[in-house]
Amino acid sequence: MAALIEIASPASGGRPRKGAGGRWGWLLLPALALLAVLFLVPLGLMAWRSVTEPTPGAGNYSWFLTSDVALATLVRTLTVGAVVTLVTLLLSYPYAYLMTVVGARARIWLTLLVLLPFWTSLMVRTFAWVVLLQDSGVVNQLLGTVGLGPLQLIRTPTGVVIGMSQVLMPFMVLPLYAVMNGIDRRLLDAAQGMGARPAVAFWRVFVPLSLPGVGAGALTVFITSLGFYVTPALLGSPDQALISQQIFTQVNGLLAWGRGGAMGVVLLAVTLVLLGLVGVVLRITRTRGGAR
């Protein structure tokens, strides 16, 4: 997502005209008004309730920081996010690399394979994983034929990681591809011309140059994973809930708006801090691009 934003940023290529500012600005107002009422007000309302319900004060936050369950949930959410990020990176890196070296026609197909699941309903994809991972499901049948006996996959963190990794793959492949595609391949030839073996040239030249893409992809996947609800709710177990499931239960089940709101604020804060990191990574990318 961060990569998408970066690509589309008007600041990076728009041609605003000096002095014509005021004439166009009002066209922004309807969108901003809607955003204020249905995005900023709700976020404010949530934050407000976290410090006023059930009693005014920071009670909900001190509950969060002292409750073993709440902290364990936060740690579990971060751990699952980290594992998912690693899995998607390992699977996406070679795939994105292949996208940069094949011909135009093959590239269209490889891109479509990424974009189709990206736009296929999250609900449908999660439902498919429920079917595949269930105790008598396809995955367990396959495991059975190779003698690995039925494993408990659904209602475990493993199941959640499998489902989330597949769902989040496009967020890793797309920024990786965008950065890899911009790498000047003559640098690899130059390294080889000076005597480096292909593998060494790849490892010492290509991989470091692709790191901004790795950073952007990893942070995007990690950030998105923190707010995931549907996939963990359907593939995970309730007693190993992630933070979004806890928020859902607090608000919808227990009507504990204060605690739910406090967890929401914590989740939002973690997201914003990580987003700041994305900004730093992208600035590094741009500086490097400029220096080249």
Added chain:
Amino acid sequence: MRTGPARIALWAFSALVGLWLIAPTLVVIPLSFTDKASLVFPPSGWSTRWYANFFSDPRWLDALFSSLQVGALVAVVATVLGTAAAIALTRSGSRWVKGSYGLLLAPMIVPTVVVAIGVYALFLQYNLLGTLLGFVTAHTVLALPFVIIPVTASLRGFDRRLEDAALICGATRWGAIRQVTLPQIAPGVVSGALFAFVTSFDEVVVSLFIQSPYLQTLPVKMFASVTRDTDPTIAAAATLIIVFTTVLVLAATFTTARRNRVR
């Protein structure tokens, strides 16, 4: 990396990754044609009874109809607001306009569950739960970034001297935009509208909070169905969604691709 074995290994690995991306979803399609009342793969016999079931059950049909209705309205509202915003964003030099770009894309990044509980609190207060107005406005906020991004990209590729030429030839400002600019950026606007529709059509988390027994969208109905029963009707619903979104996304992708080729 241009040597044989490494290339073959790379292709083999990527083929498996491609399979991992696409295959899990496709499993749903044969499941929807099973003749058994359970979700066992592969099906032992074939029938279309779950589709018959889907199209004769008023609850599924109402959910489908609600989703189409909300999605269409969101596509219209988000496209109008998003296109207007994109024009302002690419043309205004003022600081506050540029600064609001990040804000407009924020719904894409802020965890949906956080937005959802806030919207839920707001809608509870103003009796908007389970209303068409509530669904359309809440979904429009989430869909706006997906309109603004492609339309901004289109506008960047548009040569504004064409619009100036129309003005010199006597067109009004609005006339020039309508007859010159909008037709030129149409591919971006169309793909934005399709993506806005798909965003609304797929949305689950906010919808779970703002639904009521009177207004449920298709993903909400599916969510309830997965947790409650193992009736393959849900596989039929999922297959219909897959076919429908695939067609829309291919259409959007190829409109964008054509635009790029023309330029």
